[in-house]
Amino acid sequence: MPENNSYDAIVVGSGISGGWAAKELCDKGLKTLVLERGRMVEHLKDYPTTTLDPWQFEHRGVVDEIKRENPVVGRCYAFEEATQHFFVKDKEHPYVQEKPFDWIRGYQVGGKSLIWARQTQRWSKYDFEGPARDGFAVDWPIRYDDLAPWYSHVERFAGISGDRDGVDTLPDGEFLPAFEMNCVEKEMQKRIMAAYNDRHVVQGRCAHLTKPNPIHTQQGRAQCQARHLCYRGCPYGAYFSSNSSTLPWAAKTGNLTIRPDSVVHSIIYDEQKQKASGVRVIDARTNQATEFFAKVIFINAACLNTNLILLNSISKRFPNGFGNDNGLLGKYIAFHNYRGNLTAVFEGFEDRYYYGRRPTAAMMPNFRNVHKQETDFQRGYMVHYSAERSGWNRGAGLDGIGPDYKNSLLEPGEWQVFMMMQGEHVPLEKDHVRLSPDLKDVWGIPQLVISVDHSENDEKIIKDFHEQGRQMMEKAGCKNIVDIDTRQAPGLDIHEMGGVRMGKDPKTSMLNKWNQFHNCPNVFVTDGACMTSTATQNPSITFMALSARAANFAVDELKKGNI
């Protein structure tokens, strides 16, 4: 570490977006410091449960008591005995829920890249045009064509599997071969697409190496074995994470320094130079405060923590939070609406089965209000569905012992179908985060107050999904269709976005088209906080593309002496 703590670039956060910023900056020759509040997690070495079988866990994988003690993170489907060490427990990092909000976090090197579900769908031109056409939020300062080459750039390196479907609402990318749908999913696909000319069913694109290219083997990564134990960390490096991919690649350049256990407190603003000069850091273990300096700073602490750091970055120039001349910092927080589910059974194909545990599902890009406004709600939803033989894991839930018990497990049950929505939440000014005036964390940093809610528009979207989903299931031949409103709070979708939105006008947005603060060009935000709207696609591939694009721009600007 240089004696004067100075680098070319600082990246705050080592998750999906920070990993990409670091990789690009290091590839371009910048001495880059990555500051990460959590502990070090080294690829392979620090995946303690990755090869364990169910009977090797003390509680056979079930952690009901821990879930009761941690009701927020306990509601996350991926939180279990095998993965709990990668999730923040409720009491460790408290926050204030002005309205119910399940804030799911992963504080470690790699962030949530270790525990994400790896679904990676590009946005389409309709998504970027949405706010301007429908009159909400502000117009995006970029369009699909601005991001398309950067989607390609990150897809080639990360390794994304998928079919080339030729659907304009879900553009194709640089794909490795797709996972196969099973026979019931295929049959449903055929019947749904025959019944509607505006609806497409495709295999979900996901960040798995189905057939590694040389760029992946150079990263030390190998082919996916379809075990679907991914949330434990993959021993093959077969899914994309910062730990298996971007960070080790950046380290190989010799330009990367990672400093774990470094809680970033705030950005330092140099009033004379009129730009940011570095960040204040508190050592998570010793509480010692240190300052680090750089010419360019990327804030990638994940949406809500990025908002927190900026709100906490007070200076004479920015008394209301970093870059916050227009009072919009922390506002227009948005998320994906996951409340609608449907279940059903599918009769037929009882003589058919499938092998492996495929880590993706069939999906349908949004088909509502795509070309024009045509419903009584704004925007729409994406649909995911999957079919499986019931009882594949019923051994864990059934009573019994001996040969009769074993024999009862040999016959698979009926085909069951699960369908869910991923709705676009239209951002509203009232949905916001702010700093608590009195509650602090153990490092003396104010706790975050989260005030975010479902809207009337979200309720209408849920109703429409239940109607349309039921109709599609009927046309596909499903029976016993049941609709469910989980009534879950926002946050559990783990796709929080906004608060530091991009836009064309400094009066109505915080960041310009390169993710640079309008009023402090050497600071960039490229995680979910920068998102002007949410669209319906899983967001992380868009965060990756924005991060890579902004990092390359920052290097060019630095060379030109503009920042």
Ligand SMILES: Cc1cc2nc3c(=O)[nH]c(=O)nc-3n(C[C@H](O)[C@H](O)[C@H](O)COP(=O)(O)OP(=O)(O)OC[C@H]3O[C@@H](n4cnc5c(N)ncnc54)[C@H](O)[C@@H]3O)c2cc1C
């Ligand atoms: C169970 C689950 C399933 C998901 N499935 C999908 C999916 O299928 N597709 C998809 O697109 N997305 C999915 N996501 C969401 C995805 O994980 C996030 O969108 C993505 O990780 C965001 O990247 P990020 O870099 O913004 O944040 P993160 O990956 O969370 O990284 C942020 C990092 O910043 C660090 N940090 C925070 N505050 C500070 C601070 N003050 N100082 C220093 N460091 C700090 C954190 O410790 C963390 O390491 C899922 C998430 C979960 C948990």
Ligand code: SF4
């Ligand atoms: S399904 Fe593939 S990516 Fe997931 S743990 Fe298994 S081999 Fe790794």
